[in-house]
Amino acid sequence: MSSYYSDITVIVHNSKKNPNKRFIFKNAFPISIGPIDLDIRQETITYVTSNVVFRYDNFILEDINE
Numbered sequence: 892m893s894s895y896y897s898d899i900t901v902i903v904h905n906s907k908k909n910p911n912k913r914f915i916f917k918n919a920f921p922i923s924i925g926p927i928d929l930d931i932r933q934e935t936i937t938y939v940t941s942n943v944v945f946r947y948d949n950f951i952l953e954d955i956n957e
Contacts, residue, residue: 914953
C-alpha cells in the first residue's frame with residue numbers, strides 16, 4: 892500500500908513573484924476529491940479546477956534564498 896503515497900512540494904512566491912518558501916509534504920495521499928465540472932460547449936479556455944484534501948505524515952518548511 893505504500894506505493895500510493897508521494898511527496899508534494901508547494902513553492903510560495905513573494906510580492907515580486909520570486910520563490911520565497913518551500914513546503915514539502917511527506918508521504919501524501921488524497922483522501923477527498925471534489926467534483927470536476929467539464930463543459931465542451933465553452934468557446935473560451937476554461938481551466939478545470941477541483942478541491943483536493945490530502946493526508947500526510949509531516950511537512951518541512953524551507954526558506955528559498957536566491
